[in-house]
Each structure stands twice: as C-alpha cells, then as structure tokens.
Amino acid sequence: MTPWITYRPCPQPLHFATSSPQRLPNFDLKFSESCIFSINSTEAIKLTINRDNKTSFGIKVFETGNFPDPYAKDKEGQLAKVEGWYSPFQSFPLTVTSRSKSVSVLISSSDIDHFITPYAIEFVAVKRMLSFKLFACKCFPSILTVSRDQPLNLLSQGFPFGYCSNLNCFTEISLENPVNTSDEESLQIQFNSFQTDINLEPLSLQIPFGDEKRELISYASVISMIKFLTVDSPKIFLNFTTKALQDDIGFNLTIKRIKRNKECSCHGTESNFKILSEKNDSVQYTFDGVKCPFMECYWDIQPPKDSKIYHYIIIKLNLSHADDGDFVEECDTNFGGGARSCIRYDSKHIGTANEVGIIVNDVSRFILKRDASVRVW
Template sequence: MDAAHARTNRLDACKCRSVNFGVVVASGELKSPGYPTNYCNYLNCKYEIEAIPHQSIHLSIISFETELRHDFLEIHQTFTFANTQYSARVATLSGKNIGWPSFASSIGSGFILKFVTDSTKTFAGFHVLFSRINATSSTNSCPPFFYEATGEEKALPSPPTNFAYFTGCAYMLNTSDGHSIKLNLKWLSSKAKFTVYETENYQVSADYTVSPLSENIGSMGATPKEIISRTNSILILLAVVQRDLLSAAARNKFIFEAQFSRTDSPCKCFPRNHTIRTDRPTTLSSPGFPTEYCDKLDCETELQLDQYVVDSTHRNAIVIEIHTFNLEHGSDFVHFLDRWKHSSKHLISRTGELSTSRNRFFTFCGKSAALRMTTDSTVTNKGFNMTISVMQKKDDCRCKGETQPLEFSSSGETFSFSSPADCGFLDCFFHFNRPVTALDTDRIRLVINITYTFKNGEEEFLEVLTNINNYNIIPSHLNERDITMDTVLEKICENNLLIVFEIGYKFSKLKIYNNWLSTYSFEPVLAQNGTEEITNDMPVMIWYHLAADINRHVAQFDFDYKWKSICECGRLQLEAKKDVWKQLTSPDYPNHYCNSMKCQYLISAPQGYVVVANITELALEPNEDVLAIFDGTNTTDPRIRIISGVEIFTDLLRSTAETMTVYFETDVSITNKGFVLYYTASSASSISGPYHFIKEASSVNDRSNGAGKLRGSKHLGIISFILLLLITGIVISGLIYYKQLLCFANRRDRWHGLIQYLGSRNEIMDIACPESTRLNAHVGTVVEFNMLYFATTIDFFRE
C-alpha cells in the first residue's frame, strides 16, 4: 500500500503543473517537478510571470542542476507591440556550475520560463525566486526591450555603469520586410560584452549551436563599429563581464553608446549572368558572404563560356572549385543545372557543409550552365564561395549525349561509357525513367547491372541518386553505396569508413558510408573494378564524378538495365516430389515484397504421400503481413500454422494428406524481405524428425519400451548438450572474428567497436576494442548460422 502510494506521488511529481503568475502576484518561487529530488524525463513545462506597465521583474536562480546539453531551462522575455504580446528567448541554462545568476526584465516586460528534458539522465532541477519592483531607478531595471527601426537614426538606451545585474539586458530591433537594420556601436565599456544575433537564429532549438552576427567585448573589440543585419530583426544581449571595475574604467555614465536605423538589405542576388573567360577565373559568392546570407533567397545566374569550341578535337568546359560551403542542412540549397538552348535540366543540389561532402569540384559538359541558390525563412549560415574557370579538354573526355542528364526511357538497353587516361574532370549523369510503354498501373522494378573499372582518381565515385523526382541532394553527413566483398580489408582500413554488414550463410552485402570524418578523403571506396547490381522501384539517376590529376588509368563502365514486372505471385499450382526439395519464396525475394498482395499456393504430393515444408527464413511486418499454412486444398481447411513478424523455425510442417495450402497476404504499409519455404513429398507411412502434428507411437503394455524411452531421453540429453557446446563455440569464434574485423586501426585514428550479442535466451555479451572513441553512428547486423539466428548490434565510437 505504501509502495503504491509512493509511486503515485512520484508520478504526480512528474507533472509539470504549468503556472501563470498574474499581475496580482507580487513575488513567488518556481521549482522543477520533483525538486529537490530528481525531475522526470520528457518534461515540457511552462511558467509565465505576467508583465505590469512601469514595473520590472527580478528573477534569481537559487539552485540549478540539469543534464548538460540535454535538459534546458529557457528564459523568454515578453513584450507588447501593437496590442499583441510576443516573446523572445534571451537565455538558455543547462548543466551545473552556472553560478547564481539574476535577471532583470525590461520595463513593462514579463518572463516565460520553459523547462525541457529528454529521455536520459535526470538531476535535482532548479529553484527560482522572483519579485516585482517599480522601475524608479535605471540601476535595477533594463530599458524597454522592443524597438522599431525606421529611416531616422535613433539612440539605443544603455544601462548605467553601476547596473546591478551581471546578466545584463536584452533588446530586440525590428524593421519592415525587405530591409535590414544598421547598428552603429560607437563605444563599449571595457568590462562589457555586446552580442548581436539574427533573431530567428537565436530562437532555434536550445541544443543547436548559434553563431552571432557580431560579438564585441569592450577590452578586445575596436569601436566605432557598424553592424548590418541580414534579416529584418536582431536580438542584442548585453552582459557585464566584471562589474567592480566597470565604473572606474568607464569614461561616461553608461555601459555602451549605440544608434540604429533602417537600411537597404545587403542580400541582393548576384548578377543573373556571368561570362566565364578563358584568360581568368570568375569568383562567385553567396549574397552577404563572408558573414551570413539572407532568408527567402531565390538567386539564379547563368554561366556562359566565352569560347566553347577550341578546334576540331578540343572543347572548353566549365569547372567549379568550391572553397567555402556552409548552408543550413536540408533547408538551404545551391542547385546545379545544365543549360541547353532555352531550357535547364536539374542535376544535383548541395546542402550542409563542404567538410562532410565527397567532392569540391564540379564539371559542366556544355557551353552554358546555371547555379541557383534558394533559402528558407529560418537559420542562415556563412554561405559559399567558389571559383569558376575554363578547362580545355579533348572531345573524347566528355559525357555521353548532348545534354546532361542522359535520359533512358526504354524497357531495357545495354550501353558503355569510358573516361580515357588523359581525362581528369567529368561529372556525368544517367537518368533511367519508367518506360514510355509502361502504364501507370504497371508494377515494375528497375534492375541495373554495372561492370566498372575506376581510374583511381583523387575524387572519383559512382553515386546512385534515387530521389530524382524531387532534388538530388548530396547528403551533408552520409553517402551510401553498395559494394561487393571484393573490397579487401586493407582497402577499407585506408579510408575513413563506417561499415554495415548484412550477413547470411556468407557475406552477401556490404554497405560503405564514406567520408564521415576526414575533410578530404576522396579515395574510391568501391573496388578498383567489379560488377554491381542496383534495384529500385522508382526512376534512378547514376552520377559519375571525376576530379583528379591525369594518370595512366582508363575508367570503363558497362551498363545493362531492364525494367522487370514485380508484385506477381508466380505459379500457384506446385508439385512436391519425393527426395527433391523445391523452393517457394515471397514475390520478388530477396528484394522486399509489395504491398496489397494476396497469394494462395497449392502444393500437391503424389497419392500416398504427404507434403513436408521447411521454412528457413521469415521476415514480415508484425501483425499486419501474414504467412498461413493449411492442411488441405483451401484456406477453409484446418490451419497448421499462421505466422507474422520475424520468427525462427526448428520444426518441419507436415500435412495429413496429399495437399497443403500456403497463403501470403500483405497490407498497404511496411514491407520486408519476406519468406523462404522448401517443400518435398514424404511417404505417409514414414515418420522421421520433429514434424508438426506428429505424435510418438507407444505401447502401454510394453514396460521395457518405457525404459527404453527413458534411456533414449538420456541419450538425447547428452546429444543436445554436445550440440549446445558446439553451437556456443561457433558463436564465440564468430564474435572473436567480428572483434578482429571491427577493431581495426585507421591510418589517422583508432576505432572502437561495442558488440552486443543476443542469443536464443536473450543473453547479452559485450566485446569492446581497447580504445574508446566516439563516432555518432549505429550499425545493425544480422548473422545466420544454419537454423539459428543471432541478432547483433554494433556501436562505433570516436572521440
């Protein structure tokens, strides 16, 4: 009873109890749920202290302890503009040793506190006191928070040098759309810090690292200083670094002197046309570079060669070298387009950072091209800077086709492409569309076989792009490709690679995630040559990139593609034969099966025989996709087994007569690999093995038979124990092999692998490499030995 009551109290303590302190509440306190014991996970609590005109609110942190960089207390200041209340975050607290900060609101402003926790560690939390005071002295109240910038230059009010709060004051300056804010910081006390943010950047998630537009520390910065925003709103945070020396060092009575006004935005688009000359390179930078670009940009420029054809055997090409690239990942892009006559074709789009990309060069094949920069209305970063130059190339150092990408719209074709030994820069695209003869209702799959030989260039890779109906976004963190086991371990160790193994009875697939950490790791991660098969249910684009010094090697690629019908059940009437094991698989195995399928197979054995089935693999969507086995000719006959999810079978399934029905049904959501079932015919009079529906024959009149069974069970126990020892030895040997395979040394760094092994009894075994380093990655591995299944998870770490 007491324990249940304690649990109830603990659950109640986890409730936020979000509180609003109205204008009648002169003072009070705020505590995190459960304080002073640990708070709970997944909290999102809100506390508001309403504003009163001509009054200021003082907020004091009495106690504070949270998980650093995971659990946060956000302090937002409220303000009223045009009879509407707004709020802006002015501080974020996390961790333990933050001191005992005190905050003073602006006159007529209030506070909103938000306490957010994640699912990991918990600590004591926070205890906060607040009180209201009349704003009779500028030493204990901040100036008004919100200001509207106009064409007239205005002074930004400053607290006096004897201001009582280290945390300082906050200001928000806004102006009309299409304009920016010009802030002239004329003087700053040597013991004060004056930081300017684009408001939208500072209001992002608390765990996001925000770069200021300008950071000024009085003793280190030079004034006067002009600051021009990239958006129409900035947030200014003023902090007192050392109050004791503030008054003595000040030349006047105030901490800073600044003026602000509205100005034209510096984020005008770059020129719409650039002529790329053969005698000198062209530099192109994002608007606002090297500070920050702006919101809602849509800037496009056409690149035109001043001379395309050099002579009968040579042509010029446009080559881009990217020096700086830092865009908001997944939201802001630079799009690369091929121009032909009066139309443009999209090739790829870049986002994120250059340091985590595989290439910094890009080559256009035609006479003209286009670059287009688009940004959203949220975070802005540094932008990009690139050099555009002309490179003379032989006619055989070109991509196939007049324009890029080269389109393929037939049901199948074979073609080749090569890059000669004296060819160093290429970017070629092959776009495989659905056949023009295919109907919208046709369910087909693209199968591409590529036989390749690389030049072993510094920047050389073959990329499969599958989201071509949208943008072909180069990932800023991961680049994934399938390769064969022909890649030797020594080659893997030469590169910064994250490895994913999918293993059956042998290594069947190995995925390489390249360029995780090194700035420029451009060694080819594919084997120097080999053959690959690529499958996809939607159109695919394949991109070959080369940027390298000329060497003696030739790159050769042979493509053979076709669109195959999928989602077909196949032959439904199957014949089982004695001593012959035939295979039945889910449609399109080993690829994923399709949605909305209903397949019913009838397996028939000769007269006097029964059907025996052995399910060796099963991976279905749990509770939604099913495989059912029936003892007879239809699904209305007695059911032998119905299965869903992932399951391991140790028993054979057996019908009681000549027929067995196998029924497979899927829904409209998740798909999986499917099933593999082997079947044969067995004499109805012969019984061997642990068949389903089999009962051991016995004689109640034969006591010796009972003793024989006892002895047999002992023998069976001994045999089972020996088999268990053998299996355990195989598993331990396999794990030792994985440790040896995964704990390898990179030429720049040491790697650490943590392997968790899940056996048939849910046992956990850890194998750790000697040195612990941190790499934010997770890899899943599945290992199958005969009829046993071992699920393994591997975590890599790198400091």
C-alpha cells in the same frame, strides 16, 4: 529488473568570455547524456568548434540575449547546429559570432564509447564591426560571363557574414564567345567554401537539355564533400533560394574554363545528362583516369513512357574506381513517399579489389509510382 542509470553533473557550466581565448571543459560524454554551458561577455562572443569524425553527438549554440526580430522568427535564436551526418556544415573548424552578449551551448551524446571526446569548443570576446544586413539582401547578377583567361568568383549574398531570408537568386553563366580553336572546353566549378542550412538553402545547378533545363545537382551540405564539379556545357544555370536569415555562413565559388580531351565528354555531346527509358538498357563506359581527371556524368533511368503497367527498376553497377576521389551516386525519386534518397559508392564500399557488382535498387512493385526514376551520377 530496474536498469542501472548513472547521473553526473556537467563540469563548470558558467563561463565568461574575455579577449583571451578559452575552451569549454572536455569530458567523455556517456550514452544519452546532455550538458548545457552558458557563456556571458561584455562584447559579442566568437566560438570555434572542432569535431572528430563522429556521428553520435550533437552541438547546438543559442544566442540568449537580444537579437533582430527577423532572426528570432526564422532561427529561434539558434546560431549553430551540428548533428551527425545532418550537420549543415561540411568543414571544420566551424566559426560563428553572436550578436548578443550571451550564448548557451548544448552538447548531447548517444555514444557508448566512453573514451573519446568528439569536440573542442573555443570562445573569445570580440567586437562586431559590421552587420551583414547592410549588404546581404541583394542577388548576384542574372547574367554572368566567364572569361577564357580570368576565372569568375561567385559569392553568396553577404559572404562571409551571412545572407537574408526570402531570396530567390537565379543566374545564367556562360563561357565567353568561342574562338577558332580545336580545343574541347568545359566550365568547372571549384567549391572554395560551402556552408548553408541543409534543409532550407539549396544551390541548384542546371544545364541546357534541348529546349529544357535539366538539374544536375542540388548542392546542400548533406552531399559528401566535393571540391570540383565539371560541366560539359559552355552554359550553366545556378539557382539559390533562402528561407531563413543566416549569419556567418554562405558559399564562395570559382568558375573557370578548362580544356578537355574529346574522349572525356560523358556522352559525346555538350551535355553531362542522358535519359535511359528502354525496357533493357546497358551502358558501358571506360575512360582514362590520367587524361580525364575531372568528369561528371549523369543518367536518368525512367520506365518506358508507353507502358500501361507499373514497373520496378533494377540497376546493377559494375564499378572500377581509379582512386579515392572517384565515386558513383544513385538517387531514387518518387519511390513510395516521393522524396529522393541517395546512396554513394566509393572505394571504401567496393573493397580492396576496387571491383564489385551492386544491386542498387530492387523496389516493391506495389509502391512504385509511374513517374519514378533513378538518377545515377
């Protein structure tokens, strides 16, 4: 039997950008359809991309004119890429500006819903006033201090125009010397804007842990949107690495001191991090959601160090969330192939009662490595 396949031409594939904003045609994308639009201009081209909450379509924007050699080598002319959950951009509208006078926009779909147009793309001709390469290739200072009264603003190199490739920027950020006070104090990071390439540019956050540093989070845009990250320690370490030249993306962070109730510290110490390595460990933790509006607690669950046999790890979470902003995330490391995979549980996953018991991990004992662990955040 021959399958029934319908082919349609793409609407109005050629466009010319002027100083007046225009939009690419809207049309309902069928299953496995793709369209490409070409936009030319006498100036640079600014595109504003909006999307609905859909994961079954993709948009790629390519510069089709001349652009710098390092950019061509790193990005192959690709200006933006939006692909379902794997988009390197976590907030919309997404705005990008070309260096060339010509761009191509490729839109593809794997959606069977014929009645939803999941995108809106506006374009306009603009003058590019300044190249970010003049100032984007320097790291931020290696040591920074957060004042008790004045928040610290930390921008990625060249923000918001972009940053260069092959950067490895490390900074130690500390709260200024404590004063005579009984207040419990923490550092809080506010993510004002965060757009980096998901595969190439992570921002790693570490805290002191004895004589070592422990990573709390390697923040890339694949992680669901969070606005704040609170650290019990008065000192944190940030490491930002880049592999490719990027334009019109980066991050803007505000780091400030906040007062905390003593019962709002995760483990009763100046650390958000705790290791569990016994054969049977249980943790019961209850906190007042009104008194403790910002908490980030981490447990690293490891097989016993003295064990001579392979282990698999079973974790059961009994969750009760206060509101939609609360969540628990579980990540496996070195199970099977060695890559980390994460699952997040929030109020949408635990039902209207907001209480549930979840088997987070039940891993085959034949593939588990001895150094496998589970991180619970």
